[in-house]
Amino acid sequence: MTTLEFSYSLHKMSHALKPFALKLTRDMDDANDLLQDTFVKAYTNKDKFTDGTNLKAWLYTIMKNTFITNYQRMVRRGTFVDATDNLHYINSGSTQIENGAYGEFAMEDIQSAINGLDDVYKLPFMMYFRGFKYHEIAEKLEIPIGTVKNRIHIARKILKEDLYIYKNKN
Known part of the structure:
Protein backbone atom coordinates (compact mmCIF):
# COMPACT_ATOMS: atom_id res chain seq x y z
CA MET A 1 0.00 0.00 0.00
CA THR A 2 1.42 3.35 -1.01
CA THR A 3 1.65 6.25 1.41
CA LEU A 4 -1.11 8.04 -0.48
CA GLU A 5 -3.43 5.03 -0.27
CA PHE A 6 -2.58 4.62 3.41
CA SER A 7 -3.35 8.31 4.09
CA TYR A 8 -6.64 8.04 2.25
CA SER A 9 -7.60 4.90 4.20
CA LEU A 10 -6.77 6.60 7.51
CA HIS A 11 -8.85 9.62 6.56
CA LYS A 12 -11.82 7.35 5.76
CA MET A 13 -11.44 5.63 9.16
CA SER A 14 -11.45 8.88 11.16
CA HIS A 15 -15.26 9.00 11.17
CA ALA A 16 -15.44 5.49 12.62
CA LEU A 17 -12.71 6.11 15.22
CA LYS A 18 -13.98 9.42 16.61
CA PRO A 19 -16.98 7.95 18.52
CA PHE A 20 -14.67 5.34 20.08
CA ALA A 21 -12.23 8.07 21.14
CA LEU A 22 -15.10 10.07 22.62
CA LYS A 23 -16.33 7.01 24.49
CA LEU A 24 -12.88 6.46 25.99
CA THR A 25 -12.13 10.06 26.95
CA ARG A 26 -15.63 11.47 27.54
CA ASP A 27 -14.37 14.87 26.36
CA MET A 28 -14.39 16.20 22.80
CA ASP A 29 -10.99 17.93 23.00
CA ASP A 30 -9.34 14.88 24.56
CA ALA A 31 -11.02 12.68 21.93
CA ASN A 32 -9.57 14.83 19.13
CA ASP A 33 -6.12 14.64 20.77
CA LEU A 34 -6.41 10.86 21.08
CA LEU A 35 -7.46 10.58 17.43
CA GLN A 36 -4.50 12.70 16.39
CA ASP A 37 -2.09 10.63 18.52
CA THR A 38 -3.52 7.46 16.97
CA PHE A 39 -2.92 8.74 13.44
CA VAL A 40 0.61 9.91 14.29
CA LYS A 41 1.43 6.44 15.64
CA ALA A 42 -0.20 4.80 12.62
CA TYR A 43 1.89 6.91 10.22
CA THR A 44 5.02 6.27 12.26
CA ASN A 45 4.40 2.52 12.26
CA LYS A 46 2.99 2.25 8.72
CA ASP A 47 5.61 -0.37 7.87
CA LYS A 48 4.22 -2.65 10.62
CA PHE A 49 0.77 -2.76 8.99
CA THR A 50 0.32 -5.81 6.80
CA ASP A 51 -1.57 -5.27 3.56
CA GLY A 52 -4.82 -7.22 3.40
CA THR A 53 -5.41 -7.18 7.17
CA ASN A 54 -8.10 -5.20 8.95
CA LEU A 55 -6.92 -1.58 9.09
CA LYS A 56 -9.86 -0.54 11.27
CA ALA A 57 -9.03 -3.16 13.94
CA TRP A 58 -5.37 -2.14 13.82
CA LEU A 59 -6.29 1.51 14.40
CA TYR A 60 -8.72 0.63 17.21
CA THR A 61 -5.93 -1.31 18.92
CA ILE A 62 -3.50 1.61 18.56
CA MET A 63 -6.13 4.00 19.94
CA LYS A 64 -6.99 1.78 22.92
CA ASN A 65 -3.32 1.23 23.80
CA THR A 66 -2.55 4.95 23.42
CA PHE A 67 -5.44 5.83 25.73
CA ILE A 68 -4.30 3.30 28.35
CA THR A 69 -0.70 4.52 28.18
CA ASN A 70 -1.76 8.17 28.51
CA TYR A 71 -4.06 7.34 31.42
CA GLN A 72 -1.31 5.44 33.25
CA ARG A 73 1.10 8.30 32.66
CA MET A 74 -1.43 10.77 34.06
CA VAL A 75 -1.99 8.64 37.18
CA ARG A 76 1.76 8.27 37.74
CA ARG A 77 2.24 12.02 37.42
CA GLY A 78 -0.27 12.66 40.22
CA THR A 79 1.18 10.04 42.57
CA PHE A 80 4.49 9.88 44.35
CA VAL A 81 6.02 7.09 46.35
CA ASP A 82 6.81 7.60 50.00
CA ALA A 83 10.18 5.92 50.55
CA THR A 84 9.78 5.61 54.33
CA ASP A 85 9.45 2.25 56.07
CA ASN A 86 5.66 2.18 55.57
CA LEU A 87 5.90 2.50 51.74
CA HIS A 88 2.56 4.24 51.28
CA TYR A 89 1.40 5.52 47.91
CA ILE A 90 0.05 8.99 48.42
CA ASN A 91 -2.01 10.79 45.83
CA SER A 92 -0.54 14.26 45.68
CA GLY A 93 -3.17 15.85 43.42
CA SER A 94 -4.83 17.83 46.19
CA THR A 95 -5.41 17.70 49.89
CA GLN A 96 -8.98 17.12 50.94
CA ILE A 97 -10.35 16.39 54.37
CA GLU A 98 -13.81 14.94 54.81
CA ASN A 99 -15.70 14.65 58.03
CA GLY A 100 -18.33 12.17 56.87
Missing part, protein backbone atom coordinates in the same frame (compact mmCIF):
# COMPACT_ATOMS: atom_id res chain seq x y z
CA ALA A 101 -21.24 14.63 57.11
CA TYR A 102 -22.06 14.23 53.43
CA GLY A 103 -22.29 10.45 53.85
CA GLU A 104 -24.53 10.84 56.89
CA PHE A 105 -26.86 13.19 55.01
CA ALA A 106 -26.98 10.77 52.08
CA MET A 107 -27.76 7.83 54.35
CA GLU A 108 -30.51 9.82 56.07
CA ASP A 109 -32.02 10.66 52.67
CA ILE A 110 -31.79 7.04 51.52
CA GLN A 111 -33.40 5.77 54.72
CA SER A 112 -36.12 8.39 54.47
CA ALA A 113 -36.83 7.44 50.85
CA ILE A 114 -37.03 3.74 51.74
CA ASN A 115 -39.33 4.49 54.68
CA GLY A 116 -41.51 6.54 52.33
CA LEU A 117 -42.21 3.51 50.13
CA ASP A 118 -45.57 1.78 50.45
CA ASP A 119 -45.23 -1.46 52.43
CA VAL A 120 -46.30 -3.43 49.38
CA TYR A 121 -43.02 -2.33 47.67
CA LYS A 122 -40.80 -1.78 50.71
CA LEU A 123 -41.10 -5.31 52.14
CA PRO A 124 -40.00 -7.22 49.00
CA PHE A 125 -37.31 -4.60 48.31
CA MET A 126 -35.83 -4.84 51.81
CA MET A 127 -35.96 -8.64 51.75
CA TYR A 128 -34.10 -8.63 48.43
CA PHE A 129 -31.63 -6.06 49.80
CA ARG A 130 -30.94 -8.34 52.77
CA GLY A 131 -30.06 -11.20 50.43
CA PHE A 132 -33.25 -13.18 49.94
CA LYS A 133 -33.73 -14.74 46.50
CA TYR A 134 -36.83 -13.94 44.46
CA HIS A 135 -38.36 -17.37 45.04
CA GLU A 136 -37.76 -17.10 48.81
CA ILE A 137 -39.51 -13.73 48.91
CA ALA A 138 -42.40 -15.13 46.86
CA GLU A 139 -42.80 -18.07 49.25
CA LYS A 140 -42.55 -15.91 52.37
CA LEU A 141 -45.06 -13.30 51.13
CA GLU A 142 -47.22 -15.89 49.37
CA ILE A 143 -47.28 -13.99 46.06
CA PRO A 144 -46.14 -14.98 42.55
CA ILE A 145 -42.45 -14.55 41.70
CA GLY A 146 -43.35 -12.17 38.85
CA THR A 147 -45.14 -9.92 41.32
CA VAL A 148 -42.05 -9.92 43.56
CA LYS A 149 -39.83 -8.89 40.65
CA ASN A 150 -42.29 -6.19 39.59
CA ARG A 151 -42.56 -4.71 43.10
CA ILE A 152 -38.78 -4.64 43.53
CA HIS A 153 -38.47 -2.96 40.13
CA ILE A 154 -41.06 -0.34 41.06
CA ALA A 155 -39.35 0.26 44.43
CA ARG A 156 -36.03 0.84 42.68
CA LYS A 157 -37.66 3.21 40.21
CA ILE A 158 -39.29 5.23 43.01
CA LEU A 159 -36.02 5.37 44.96
CA LYS A 160 -34.13 6.44 41.87
CA GLU A 161 -36.58 9.30 41.35
CA ASP A 162 -36.50 10.30 45.04
CA LEU A 163 -32.70 10.24 45.19
CA TYR A 164 -31.96 11.84 41.81
CA ILE A 165 -29.83 14.55 43.46
CA TYR A 166 -27.17 11.93 44.22
CA LYS A 167 -26.95 10.68 40.64
CA ASN A 168 -23.64 12.36 39.70
CA LYS A 169 -22.10 12.67 43.15
CA ASN A 170 -18.92 10.80 44.04
Whole structure:
Protein backbone atom coordinates (compact mmCIF):
# COMPACT_ATOMS: atom_id res chain seq x y z
CA MET A 1 0.00 0.00 0.00
CA THR A 2 1.42 3.35 -1.01
CA THR A 3 1.65 6.25 1.41
CA LEU A 4 -1.11 8.04 -0.48
CA GLU A 5 -3.43 5.03 -0.27
CA PHE A 6 -2.58 4.62 3.41
CA SER A 7 -3.35 8.31 4.09
CA TYR A 8 -6.64 8.04 2.25
CA SER A 9 -7.60 4.90 4.20
CA LEU A 10 -6.77 6.60 7.51
CA HIS A 11 -8.85 9.62 6.56
CA LYS A 12 -11.82 7.35 5.76
CA MET A 13 -11.44 5.63 9.16
CA SER A 14 -11.45 8.88 11.16
CA HIS A 15 -15.26 9.00 11.17
CA ALA A 16 -15.44 5.49 12.62
CA LEU A 17 -12.71 6.11 15.22
CA LYS A 18 -13.98 9.42 16.61
CA PRO A 19 -16.98 7.95 18.52
CA PHE A 20 -14.67 5.34 20.08
CA ALA A 21 -12.23 8.07 21.14
CA LEU A 22 -15.10 10.07 22.62
CA LYS A 23 -16.33 7.01 24.49
CA LEU A 24 -12.88 6.46 25.99
CA THR A 25 -12.13 10.06 26.95
CA ARG A 26 -15.63 11.47 27.54
CA ASP A 27 -14.37 14.87 26.36
CA MET A 28 -14.39 16.20 22.80
CA ASP A 29 -10.99 17.93 23.00
CA ASP A 30 -9.34 14.88 24.56
CA ALA A 31 -11.02 12.68 21.93
CA ASN A 32 -9.57 14.83 19.13
CA ASP A 33 -6.12 14.64 20.77
CA LEU A 34 -6.41 10.86 21.08
CA LEU A 35 -7.46 10.58 17.43
CA GLN A 36 -4.50 12.70 16.39
CA ASP A 37 -2.09 10.63 18.52
CA THR A 38 -3.52 7.46 16.97
CA PHE A 39 -2.92 8.74 13.44
CA VAL A 40 0.61 9.91 14.29
CA LYS A 41 1.43 6.44 15.64
CA ALA A 42 -0.20 4.80 12.62
CA TYR A 43 1.89 6.91 10.22
CA THR A 44 5.02 6.27 12.26
CA ASN A 45 4.40 2.52 12.26
CA LYS A 46 2.99 2.25 8.72
CA ASP A 47 5.61 -0.37 7.87
CA LYS A 48 4.22 -2.65 10.62
CA PHE A 49 0.77 -2.76 8.99
CA THR A 50 0.32 -5.81 6.80
CA ASP A 51 -1.57 -5.27 3.56
CA GLY A 52 -4.82 -7.22 3.40
CA THR A 53 -5.41 -7.18 7.17
CA ASN A 54 -8.10 -5.20 8.95
CA LEU A 55 -6.92 -1.58 9.09
CA LYS A 56 -9.86 -0.54 11.27
CA ALA A 57 -9.03 -3.16 13.94
CA TRP A 58 -5.37 -2.14 13.82
CA LEU A 59 -6.29 1.51 14.40
CA TYR A 60 -8.72 0.63 17.21
CA THR A 61 -5.93 -1.31 18.92
CA ILE A 62 -3.50 1.61 18.56
CA MET A 63 -6.13 4.00 19.94
CA LYS A 64 -6.99 1.78 22.92
CA ASN A 65 -3.32 1.23 23.80
CA THR A 66 -2.55 4.95 23.42
CA PHE A 67 -5.44 5.83 25.73
CA ILE A 68 -4.30 3.30 28.35
CA THR A 69 -0.70 4.52 28.18
CA ASN A 70 -1.76 8.17 28.51
CA TYR A 71 -4.06 7.34 31.42
CA GLN A 72 -1.31 5.44 33.25
CA ARG A 73 1.10 8.30 32.66
CA MET A 74 -1.43 10.77 34.06
CA VAL A 75 -1.99 8.64 37.18
CA ARG A 76 1.76 8.27 37.74
CA ARG A 77 2.24 12.02 37.42
CA GLY A 78 -0.27 12.66 40.22
CA THR A 79 1.18 10.04 42.57
CA PHE A 80 4.49 9.88 44.35
CA VAL A 81 6.02 7.09 46.35
CA ASP A 82 6.81 7.60 50.00
CA ALA A 83 10.18 5.92 50.55
CA THR A 84 9.78 5.61 54.33
CA ASP A 85 9.45 2.25 56.07
CA ASN A 86 5.66 2.18 55.57
CA LEU A 87 5.90 2.50 51.74
CA HIS A 88 2.56 4.24 51.28
CA TYR A 89 1.40 5.52 47.91
CA ILE A 90 0.05 8.99 48.42
CA ASN A 91 -2.01 10.79 45.83
CA SER A 92 -0.54 14.26 45.68
CA GLY A 93 -3.17 15.85 43.42
CA SER A 94 -4.83 17.83 46.19
CA THR A 95 -5.41 17.70 49.89
CA GLN A 96 -8.98 17.12 50.94
CA ILE A 97 -10.35 16.39 54.37
CA GLU A 98 -13.81 14.94 54.81
CA ASN A 99 -15.70 14.65 58.03
CA GLY A 100 -18.33 12.17 56.87
CA ALA A 101 -21.24 14.63 57.11
CA TYR A 102 -22.06 14.23 53.43
CA GLY A 103 -22.29 10.45 53.85
CA GLU A 104 -24.53 10.84 56.89
CA PHE A 105 -26.86 13.19 55.01
CA ALA A 106 -26.98 10.77 52.08
CA MET A 107 -27.76 7.83 54.35
CA GLU A 108 -30.51 9.82 56.07
CA ASP A 109 -32.02 10.66 52.67
CA ILE A 110 -31.79 7.04 51.52
CA GLN A 111 -33.40 5.77 54.72
CA SER A 112 -36.12 8.39 54.47
CA ALA A 113 -36.83 7.44 50.85
CA ILE A 114 -37.03 3.74 51.74
CA ASN A 115 -39.33 4.49 54.68
CA GLY A 116 -41.51 6.54 52.33
CA LEU A 117 -42.21 3.51 50.13
CA ASP A 118 -45.57 1.78 50.45
CA ASP A 119 -45.23 -1.46 52.43
CA VAL A 120 -46.30 -3.43 49.38
CA TYR A 121 -43.02 -2.33 47.67
CA LYS A 122 -40.80 -1.78 50.71
CA LEU A 123 -41.10 -5.31 52.14
CA PRO A 124 -40.00 -7.22 49.00
CA PHE A 125 -37.31 -4.60 48.31
CA MET A 126 -35.83 -4.84 51.81
CA MET A 127 -35.96 -8.64 51.75
CA TYR A 128 -34.10 -8.63 48.43
CA PHE A 129 -31.63 -6.06 49.80
CA ARG A 130 -30.94 -8.34 52.77
CA GLY A 131 -30.06 -11.20 50.43
CA PHE A 132 -33.25 -13.18 49.94
CA LYS A 133 -33.73 -14.74 46.50
CA TYR A 134 -36.83 -13.94 44.46
CA HIS A 135 -38.36 -17.37 45.04
CA GLU A 136 -37.76 -17.10 48.81
CA ILE A 137 -39.51 -13.73 48.91
CA ALA A 138 -42.40 -15.13 46.86
CA GLU A 139 -42.80 -18.07 49.25
CA LYS A 140 -42.55 -15.91 52.37
CA LEU A 141 -45.06 -13.30 51.13
CA GLU A 142 -47.22 -15.89 49.37
CA ILE A 143 -47.28 -13.99 46.06
CA PRO A 144 -46.14 -14.98 42.55
CA ILE A 145 -42.45 -14.55 41.70
CA GLY A 146 -43.35 -12.17 38.85
CA THR A 147 -45.14 -9.92 41.32
CA VAL A 148 -42.05 -9.92 43.56
CA LYS A 149 -39.83 -8.89 40.65
CA ASN A 150 -42.29 -6.19 39.59
CA ARG A 151 -42.56 -4.71 43.10
CA ILE A 152 -38.78 -4.64 43.53
CA HIS A 153 -38.47 -2.96 40.13
CA ILE A 154 -41.06 -0.34 41.06
CA ALA A 155 -39.35 0.26 44.43
CA ARG A 156 -36.03 0.84 42.68
CA LYS A 157 -37.66 3.21 40.21
CA ILE A 158 -39.29 5.23 43.01
CA LEU A 159 -36.02 5.37 44.96
CA LYS A 160 -34.13 6.44 41.87
CA GLU A 161 -36.58 9.30 41.35
CA ASP A 162 -36.50 10.30 45.04
CA LEU A 163 -32.70 10.24 45.19
CA TYR A 164 -31.96 11.84 41.81
CA ILE A 165 -29.83 14.55 43.46
CA TYR A 166 -27.17 11.93 44.22
CA LYS A 167 -26.95 10.68 40.64
CA ASN A 168 -23.64 12.36 39.70
CA LYS A 169 -22.10 12.67 43.15
CA ASN A 170 -18.92 10.80 44.04
